[in-house]
Amino acid sequence: MALRLAQLECRIILSARRKEKLEELKAKCDEKLSTRSSVVLPLDVTDFSQVSECSKKVKTLFGGKIDVIILCSGQSQRAEWIYVDHKVDEACFRVNALGPTVLAREYMKTLEPDKNGVLPFTHFVVVSSVAGVMGAILSPSYTAAKHALMGYFRVLAMEYSSKGIEVSLVCPSLTFAPNNLLNAFSGDINKPNGEVLAEATPAHMSPARCAQLILLAASNRIAECWLSQKASLLILCYCSLLMPGITNRIVQSIGVERLKNIRTGGVNK
Numbered sequence: 118m119a120l121r122l123a124q125l126e127c128r129i130i131l132s133a134r135r136k137e138k139l140e141e142l143k144a145k146c147d148e149k150l151s152t153r154s155s156v157v158l159p160l161d162v163t164d165f166s167q168v169s170e171c172s173k174k175v176k177t178l179f180g181g182k183i184d185v186i187i188l189c190s191g192q193s194q195r196a197e198w199i200y201v202d203h204k205v206d207e208a209c210f211r212v213n214a215l216g217p218t219v220l221a222r223e224y225m226k227t228l229e230p231d232k233n234g235v236l237p238f239t240h241f242v243v244v245s246s247v248a249g250v251m252g253a254i255l256s257p258s259y260t261a262a263k264h265a266l267m268g269y270f271r272v273l274a275m276e277y278s279s280k281g282i283e284v285s286l287v288c289p290s291l292t293f294a295p296n297n298l299l300n301a302f303s304g305d306i307n308k309p310n311g312e313v314l315a316e317a318t319p320a321h322m323s324p325a326r327c328a329q330l331i332l333l334a335a336s337n338r339i340a341e342c343w344l345s346q347k348a349s350l351l352i353l354c355y356c357s358l359l360m361p362g363i364t365n366r367i368v369q370s371i372g373v374e375r376l377k378n379i380r381t382g383g384v385n386k
Contacts, residue, residue, distance in 0.1 A: 118187060118328040119146055119155075128154035128179050132171065134161045154179075162190045162216030163208075172223035182237065185335065186224065188217035189244035193297050194259040195312065196304035204306040206258045213262035217243065218269045225282070236281035242335040243270045247290045247343055247350065251357035251364075254376045258302060274340065287334050290345040292327045293317035320379070322346045 122129055123146035131139045131146070139157045146155040156178055160171045175183060192212045196205070221241055228236045248256055249263030267286055274284035293314070301310035317323065322330075327344065334342045345351050357364045368376065 118189070118332060120149065121328055121332055123147075123149040123155065126150060126152070126154075128152075130156050130158050130175060130178060130183070132158045132160040132162075134159065162220060163211045165216075165219050168216070168220050169223050172220065172227055175224065176227050183224075183239065185240045185242060186221070187242045187244065187331075187335070188220065190216050191244070191246070192259075192300065192302060193310075194256040194302040195298065195310045196255060196257070196302065198257045200304040201258055202304060202306055205302050205304060206261070208306060209258035209302050210262045210265065213259060214265040214269065217266060221270075221273065225277075230280070234280060236277070238281050238283070240283040240285065240335070240338070241270065241273070242285045242287065242331070243267075244331060245286055245288045247288045247345065247354055249286075250288055250343060250354045254373065283338060285335050285339055286341040287331045287339075288341070288343045289322065289327050289331070290343070290347075290350050291318075291321045293321040293323055320347055 119129055119131060119142055129146060129150075131142055133139055136157065136159045139159060143155050143157050158171060158174060158178075161167050175181075190212055192209065194205070194209060225236065225239070228239070230236050243266065245267050246259070246263045247253070248260045249267040253260045267288075270284050270286060273282065278284075295314045298310055298312040298314045301312070303310045322344065330342075330344050343351055343354055353364065353367070356367065
């Protein structure tokens with residue numbers, strides 16, 4: 118996403134945990150930017166004291182005006198429901214739901230409303246997951262956290278849509294990112310999943326395609342959209358919202374083992 122935004126000559130603030138990776142990304146962005154307007158601002162979104170300080174630092178950059186904030190922190194999970202330690206639930210919530218929410222709150226506190234109580238226009242683009250729309254097998258903590266994330270920002274949109282704040286919720290499905298499974302939570306807080314995804318399957322979106330669709334949704338200010346390489350998954354999402362009882366029967370007919378295969382991007386659909 119950062120590289121695509123750089124191609125469009127956007128001024129970019131890059132934030133994540135690893136400064137060295139951010140510097141590498143900044144160099145690539147600056148190659149595409151005629152004004153070299155990208156800044157590195159390291160941040161661990163799970164450290165709320167850092168989040169508060171980062172929100173204040175942002176106000177010193179680019180004249181203190183940020184138009185769009187893309188919240189895309191996340192860490193997936195592979196574990197059966199019954200074998201998840203509560204510490205995993207807590208850590209998963211912190212990175213997938215609480216971190217982005219606290220960051221948005223802290224940034225909004227720095228905004229000065231006008232005499233009518235309207236804040237400077239800010240567009241939050243929240244990268245969630247289809248797991249925030251319907252349950253994702255083998256990802257109980259992740260599913261719950263993404264549901265919570267979407268709940269937080271749906272309420273923000275309701276409360277502040279007339280006060281200068283806009284929210285776009287974007288929910289991708291399987292996207293080819295090998296480190297996603299490697300670093301995913303398991304059921305044990307001290308043991309990452311460790312699975313290596315060697316190659317993309319027909320069910321996976323490419324990272325470039327996913328980034329393109331996220332930015333397309335954001336540029337059109339779409340309130341909520343779901344992204345998938347396979348239409349069948351989107352149909353199941355609609356069914357889960359509109360016909361939960363029927364969806365449960367569909368899940369039973371598909372079978373748990375086949376769903377596990379689908380969840381991991383297996384081609385045996």
